[in-house]
Amino acid sequence: MIKIKGIGVSGGVGIGKVLLLRKDEFSVPKRKISHDEISREIYRLEEALMATRKQISDLQKKISQEIGFDHGRIFEAHYLVLEDRVLIEDVIKQIKIKKVNVEYAFSESIKKYVDTLLKLKDEYLRERVVDIEDISRRVLKTMLKEKTLSLSDLKEKVAIVAHDLGPSQTASLPKENVLGFATDVGGRTSHTAIIAKSLRIPAVVGLEVATDNIRSGDKIIIDGSSGFVIVRPTDKVLKEYRKKSNLYTKEVKAIHIPKAVKVHTKDGKSIVVSGNIELPEELPLIKKYGAEGIGLYRTEFIFLGRRDLPSEEEQYKAYSKVAREVSPHSVIFRTIDIGGDKFLSRPEVPHEMSPFLGWRAIRFCLARPEVFKVQLKAILRASVNKNVKLMFPMISGIEELRQAKELLDKCKKELKKEGKNFDNDISVGAMIEVPSAALTADVLAKECDFFSIGTNDLIQYSLAVDRTNEKVAYLYEPGHPAVLRLIKRIIEDAHQNDVWVGMCGEMSGEPIFSFLLLGMGLDSFSMSIPQVPKIKELISNINLKDAKAAVQEALKLSTSKEVEKYLQNELRKILGDDFYRILMI
Amino acid sequence: MERIEEQVVVKKVHGLHARPATIFVQLANKFNSSVKIESDGEIVDGKSIMALLSLGIHAGIEVKLITEGDDAKEAIDDLKKFLEDEDKND
Numbered sequence: 005m006i007k008i009k010g011i012g013v014s015g016g017v018g019i020g021k022v023l024l025l026r027k028d029e030f031s032v033p034k035r036k037i038s039h040d041e042i043s044r045e046i047y048r049l050e051e052a053l054m055a056t057r058k059q060i061s062d063l064q065k066k067i068s069q070e071i072g073f074d075h076g077r078i079f080e081a082h083y084l085v086l087e088d089r090v091l092i093e094d095v096i097k098q099i100k101i102k103k104v105n106v107e108y109a110f111s112e113s114i115k116k117y118v119d120t121l122l123k124l125k126d127e128y129l130r131e132r133v134v135d136i137e138d139i140s141r142r143v144l145k146t147m148l149k150e151k152t153l154s155l156s157d158l159k160e161k162v163a164i165v166a167h168d169l170g171p172s173q174t175a176s177l178p179k180e181n182v183l184g185f186a187t188d189v190g191g192r193t194s195h196t197a198i199i200a201k202s203l204r205i206p207a208v209v210g211l212e213v214a215t216d217n218i219r220s221g222d223k224i225i226i227d228g229s230s231g232f233v234i235v236r237p238t239d240k241v242l243k244e245y246r247k248k249s250n251l252y253t254k255e256v257k258a259i260h261i262p263k264a265v266k267v268h269t270k271d272g273k274s275i276v277v278s279g280n281i282e283l284p285e286e287l288p289l290i291k292k293y294g295a296e297g298i299g300l301y302r303t304e305f306i307f308l309g310r311r312d313l314p315s316e317e318e319q320y321k322a323y324s325k326v327a328r329e330v331s332p333h334s335v336i337f338r339t340i341d342i343g344g345d346k347f348l349s350r351p352e353v354p355h356e357m358s359p360f361l362g363w364r365a366i367r368f369c370l371a372r373p374e375v376f377k378v379q380l381k382a383i384l385r386a387s388v389n390k391n392v393k394l395m396f397p398m399i400s401g402i403e404e405l406r407q408a409k410e411l412l413d414k415c416k417k418e419l420k421k422e423g424k425n426f427d428n429d430i431s432v433g434a435m436i437e438v439p440s441a442a443l444t445a446d447v448l449a450k451e452c453d454f455f456s457i458g459t460n461d462l463i464q465y466s467l468a469v470d471r472t473n474e475k476v477a478y479l480y481e482p483g484h485p486a487v488l489r490l491i492k493r494i495i496e497d498a499h500q501n502d503v504w505v506g507m508c509g510e511m512s513g514e515p516i517f518s519f520l521l522l523g524m525g526l527d528s529f530s531m532s533i534p535q536v537p538k539i540k541e542l543i544s545n546i547n548l549k550d551a552k553a554a555v556q557e558a559l560k561l562s563t564s565k566e567v568e569k570y571l572q573n574e575l576r577k578i579l580g581d582d583f584y585r586i587l588m589i
Numbered sequence: 590m591e592r593i594e595e596q597v598v599v600k601k602v603h604g605l606h607a608r609p610a611t612i613f614v615q616l617a618n619k620f621n622s623s624v625k626i627e628s629d630g631e632i633v634d635g636k637s638i639m640a641l642l643s644l645g646i647h648a649g650i651e652v653k654l655i656t657e658g659d660d661a662k663e664a665i666d667d668l669k670k671f672l673e674d675e676d677k678n679d
Contacts, residue, residue, distance in 0.1 A: 080611050080615070081610075081611045084611055084615070084638035085639065088637045088640075089634065090634050090637035120643040121643060121645075124645035132642055
């Protein structure tokens with residue numbers, strides 16, 4: 005039995021068998037295909053070979069430039085493998101005869117050759133195995149990326165253990181078959197954490213050594229509440245945790261029963277509590293958990309996992325569906341926020357040294373108006389029933405906001421000409437997640453209708469912390485005095501200009517901070533949907549004046565730890581021990 | 590349509606390991622004719638790197654080249670010349 009400590013990011017206990025995804029390794033899915041799918045699989049083979057050839061030619065150019073032409077030639081054998089008729093014919097034969105998916109057929113063909121080469125006595129030739137395996141890995145990666153990971157083929161319930169999980173991987177998971185997540189890297193706001201929380205799957209991240217100590221098929225306990233992962237547990241420990249798991253479910257169920265949609269503080273201030281939508285499948289959860297609409301709809305998912313850009317019509321249909329479903333409440337669509345840790349296969353983002361500071365979000369959109377306008381028009385058209393709002397991510401100054409609004413006006417004019425309907429008074433907001441925007445909130449407030457504070461990014465930009473880097477993740481502190489001062493200032497500047505303020509970061513769904521933010525005057529809280537009933541329960545038990553008093557005290561403190569401790573004590577005093585304990589699970 | 594067969598002793602110092610095999614396949618693919626290579630009773634497509642490597646041809650071995658097509662003669666001459674060239678750099 006081994007016990008490993010990480011960061012618990014999504015509560016609950018998951019007990020089961022491990023499926024290990026090694027770093028840089030992937031399991032090749034095997035899938036039976038129907039006769040009709042054969043031509044598609046062959047097409048995918050050609051696509052992958054072509055894409056890989058392109059990758060290698062780029063790599064070759066780079067290496068030739070850096071260390072000379074001759075070394076670039078090492079890739080010539082790679083090309084020949086990609087163009088090898090015997091290999092390609094063999095793969096196609098397997099697809100046709102065995103009726104299997106292209107990834108599996110390809111890896112089987114390669115295996116055959118590798119086995120032959122390994123049997124040869126000639127050392128030079130045996131070494132070619134490395135080349136062939138390298139190229140085949142590239143091809144397989146290209147195939148898998150395009151169709152996301154093999155995880156979508158999960159047939160039994162497993163606990164996923166990985167070095168890290170990308171958005172495209174988690175997005176393709178069959179949620180009903182995942183007992184829990186455990187990853188080496190990541191922090192409280194890593195993608196894995198956000199997804200796990202919103203799907204209510206127990207998760208522990210930042211384990212550092214999980215993949216070194218855990219094998220596929222191991223029995224594992226993932227305790228997302230305490231942040232412990234226990235590998236190959238003894239029977240006694242297993243029994244203990246089974247009990248804990250049952251208890252958790254019962255207590256949590258009680259607090260997660262949604263009540264009325266509208267909520268107000270004990271002394272009567274009404275507050276909007278809405279949900280963040282990460283995946284389209286979460287849409288039904290809005291009603292289920294009694295969220296007052298959608299405070300953040302991440303539109304990137306429409307662009308994920310495909311080669312072409314979705315048309316205006318396709319986007320319009322997707323956005324309209326959301327607007328219809330969420331009615332009579334409203335939805336805030338955040339325009340494309342690619343780059344950074346978000347994955348998007350196309351439009352391709354060039355490699356950047358510091359993607360978080362690079363060409364992403366509104367910067368990308370303003371540079372590619374032909375892409376941006378398609379989305380803006382689609383969102384506008386979805387706003388006919390006046391329950392759609394629009395916000396721009398990563399605004400760093402007033403000029404970006406102006407340019408984006410100018411493009412929006414252009415789109416409105418074009419739509420009018422085309423005779424298409426939309427809400428001419430659509431609310432336009434700026435996401436405040438860059439410190440420069442926070443510090444010029446008074447300027448921005450004069451030219452938009454609302455703010456949405458994106459705390460995940462605001463914190464990492466303010467504290468200069470890459471939240472996915474496990475070495476510095478501990479510095480990511482929502483309660484840091486600098487962060488609290490920025491947030492307070494944003495809210496005050498907004499209110500002075502009659503602009504309302506929401507928050508869509510993870511911070512708004514954390515009880516102690518929800519309490520603090522309430523005191524700062526935040527108007528609207530948006531969070532991962534399953535948190536909604538709990539936070540509403542909290543808000544309806546708080547007097548605004550108590551929260552305001554807590555803000556005064558908290559702002560006097562000098563460290564995040566002091567702030568958190570203070571808020572915990574205050575909340576416990578106000579809510580009582582029992583309620584507090586359940587709230588904090 | 591011409592079909593030519595010829596026995597060749599491979600003189601490449603390291604036999605047909607990656608670099609020479611690569612060049613052989615590139616060369617073979619320049620011709621319209623089909624190129625087959627036989628070693629130890631096994632015949633493979635000489636335009637396929639995977640197939641060629643799997644023969645494990647090393648120096649001193651005798652192979653049979655078989656070309657067939659409108660440029661069969663040029664093909665077999667060039668390929669034979671290549672295999673018989675020692676070229677220590679490869």
